[in-house]
Amino acid sequence: MKRRTLLIAAAAVSFGAAMPALSAETGTLAQVQETGKLRIGVTSAEPWFYKDPMSEEWTGVGVSMGERMAEDLGVEMEPVETSWANAVAGLQANQFDLMFVLDPTEERKQAIDFPENPLFYYAMGALVAEDSAVTTWEELDNPEMRIGVTMGTSLDQNITEMMTEAQINRFSSNDEAVAAFAAGRVDTVVQFHPALIVQYSRLKMGKVLLPTPVEPVETSVGLRKEESSDFRDWVNTTLGTLYESGVPNELFEAYLSSKNISSEGVPGLVKESW
Incomplete structure (x- = not known):
């Protein structure tokens, strides 16, 4: 492992150790229900997240997934701007509740949690x-x-x-x-x-x-480590249902269409359809 990667891993573990896990009473699910908001991290990266320069409205596959999940909980989805490099620290610091399209690397698993079910796949x-x-x-x-x-x-x-x-x-x-x-x-x-x-x-x-060898890469949703498994279990079940229903492909094709990009011949986000 490169020195830069080791330093990032060490910083993530150190940061994680300094942040106490939320208790069941103050866990993420309880917090979301109390505030009426599901906060998701967003950063400039199409097709996952896109901020319109005029309206400053966020759209994209990740945003649409957040809206679907917030609707399931009966709360409002709130985007919180961050960066890929700061996503883990932002989750740990309770700046937002979920970060979509975050790959579950071993390094990240030391500092934050991930559901078992994938969000979707890409190459x-x-x-x-x-x-x-x-x-x-x-x-x-x-x-x-x-x-x-x-x-x-x-x-x-x-x-x-x-x-x-x-x-x-x-x-x-x-x-x-x-x-x-x-x-x-x-x-x-x-x-x-x-x-x-x-x-x-x-x-x-x-x-x-797609240079060979081509291998599907699983991506996921990052969330905070905490004592209660309620929020992680809900995220895991919801992702499984959405994936099996082909929702990731549906949202990806809708986003491409919104940008006048044809999805014909484009590999989707459900690997079984490749």
Whole structure:
């Protein structure tokens, strides 16, 4: 494991140890019911979260999932702006109750909780030059290749572990990474395929591919560690029902449609339909 990853893990464990677990009486479910609000962490990352610059309204697959779950509890969904790098600390500090599209890495499991059921699945993709002949991850790992990733994401960790030769450039958001690609400061951008599809449709530059080997990656919902399992159990059951009903695909296709992007031929978020 790289030194940066070790430092993050140590900080997360230290932070977690300093934060007392909520008791059953003051647990998240009781808190949500008392306040009438289910707070979800949001950050600029389409198609999961998008903030309209004019109305400042948040939309996206993660937002829609939050609205569905808040409706199930009979409460209001409230977005709380954060970043991927600060998502774990934000949950621990009780700044928000859920963070959607947070991969359940072993590092994160030391500091926060995750339900057993997945939120949905996606695959690691790459935005490369139009004339690129690359088809595998191995071909991307060479000293001349400049790869852009979003700092603090599971992709950051994956690429750091996978790529021993390539130059890894880290950016604070998906948009910044793609802007660097457009400016020629990186040769490829690695993000999960749904995000890359949205970015490509806007950029109209390069091409999106799923380098081999292609493996489904499970993503989840992060929540605080606490004594009571009531909230985690409810989240777990709700996610299972939504996934089995194909809701993740439904919300993803609806978001693409809202951006005038065709979902035809695009792998969805339910791996069984790939």
